[in-house]
Amino acid sequence: MIGVIADDLTGATDVAAAFASAALRVGLFFGAIDDAASAGDFDVVVVGLKTRTVPAADAVAASLTAARALRARGCGRLFxxxxxxxxxxxxxxxxPVAEALAAEVDAGPVVFVPTTPVQGRTVYQGHLFVGEVLLSESTMRDHPLTPMTxxxxxxxxAAQATCPVGLVAHDTVRAGSDAIAARIADLHARGDDFIVVDAVGDDDLDQVARAVRANRLVTGAAGLAAALARIAASAPGANRPDETAVRLASATTVAVLAGSCSARTREQIARWRGPALRLDAIAVPDSDALARDALAWYDRTRGEGAPLISSCADPQTLRRAQQTLGADRAAEIIEHALGLIAVGLTERGVNRLIVAGGETSGEVVRALGVMHGRVGAEAAPGVPWIFVDRPxxxxxxxxxxxxxxPDLLVRAAGVPDAH
Incomplete structure (x- = not known):
């Protein structure tokens, strides 16, 4: 099995979908491996953490715990x-997390491959592009938590690591997997333990995957995961149907919860034509009260169509909330309220929840007490349905x-299909 450690929950679903795209059986665990669940019937086991923006020492500790649990379950390679x-x-x-994982498994050289062509993320000459612009010129430049300048x-x-960082440039990648492997070995011999690898398309990623498929640890985004999946899918025993996911795909009562204020989520919400409620933490700076009001609104509007409950605001309104309440406090109020709302909705019979936002997804999963699920079909690239049978x-x-x-939320309100 391949064991995957993801640094947030939506990232975990993204990489789980990438592995499932080759019809591998993928188990997704939230926060930790559930000891009551068997990992033996999976080809890939993904653990979704919330470590992207926590203190580095906490991220390292949580990631090492996940790595040890995955290895104990029989995962010989880590992603x-x-x-x-x-x-x-x-x-x-x-x-810091990559260094800790590398030491844990005695990894040797570790590659870094964030390229995901379906999302418009490519790396050329070591520079990350978002669509046609450099990362530093994209909207990520103004990210409220991790601005990428x-x-x-x-x-x-190199600013985050204690070891030297090398680069496998695109001309080497185009020369094929043997050339990539040789260049990685050369860089490692001169002391570069971390190695960024260029890739601008799926053909490049397939060559990179062939070069590193036996490595104990690789790092990257969903593009590399999908390339590794295409290799793993050819192994005996792969491509078996997941009957649990098929059985749970009949959930029909839907609600949408959106804590993200990203430009894309705002665009998706603008397409919504059903009942909608916006949570206002400035007017009601109390999670319990926000949740009570939202659930009362749901009770009043039930039967009028699938509801959308969000905290989505334009950048100016968001800044005002952060200035009034403090950025951390504003986020905490909203996320906790959305978790409480998710619990209330499921108690009222909602059995299909669409959640927008990484931190919001983590809070909803925590509030519902969900420990693991099985990966079904994608509603959009990197956004699969997760089917949970307990609690x-x-x-x-x-x-x-x-x-x-832009139409994802509207389209996802239909009945999902599982692999």
Whole structure:
């Protein structure tokens, strides 16, 4: 089995979908491996953490715990998954976590491959592009938690790591997997333990995957995961149908919860034509009260269509809330309220929840007491349905704020299909 450690929950669903795209059986665990669940019937086991923006020492500790649990379950190779926009800060957490995992498994050289072509993320000459612009010129430059103002990945990574960082440039990647492996070996011999690898398309990623498929630890985003999945899918015993996911795909009572204020999520919410409620933490700075009011609103509007409950606001309104309440407090109020609302909705019979925002997804999963699920079909690239059979049957769609086309929320309100 391949064991995957993802630094947030929507990133975990993204990489789980990438592995499932080749019809591998993928188990997704939230926060930790549930000892009551068997990992033996999976080809890939993904553990979704919330370590992207916590202190580096906490991220390292949680990641090592996950790595040890995965290895104890029989995962001989580890994949450390971070966002395709390399979300991090000069203090971490990509570098410190990767160093700790490398030491844990005696990994040797570790590659860094955030390229995910389906999301428009590519790396050329060590520089990360978002669509046609450099990362530092994209909207990620103004990210409230991890502003990315430098597109040069070797430089970004070197600021977080204690070891030298090398680069496998695109001309070597185009020469094929043997050339990539040889260049990695050369760089490692001169002392570069961390190695950024260029890739601008799926053909490049397939060559990189062939070069590193036997490595004990690789790091990257969903693009590399999908390439590794295409290799693993050819192994005996792969491509078996997941009957549990099929059985739980019949969930029909839907609600949408959105805590993300990203430009894409705002665009998706603007397409919504059903009942909608916006939570206002300035007017009601209390999670319990916000949740009570929202659930009372749901009770009044039940039968009028699928509801959307969000805290989504334009940048000016968001800044005002952060200035009034403090950024951490404003986020805490909203996230906790949305978790309470998720519990209340499921108690009222909602069995399909669409959740927008990484932190919001984490809070909803925590509030519901969900420990693990099985990965079904994608509603959009990197956004799969997750089918959970305990503590109660529910289908979850956990969407990163920037993911999905403008009609994703509207389209996902239909009945999902599982593999």
């Amino acid at each position: 450390f998954k971070y966002c395709s926009t390399f979300d991090s800060s000069p203090a971490g957490n990509i570098g 430098d597109a040069n990945l070797p430089r970004v990574l 109660a049957p529910v289908a979850l769609l956990l969407k990163s704020g920037n993911y999905g086309d």
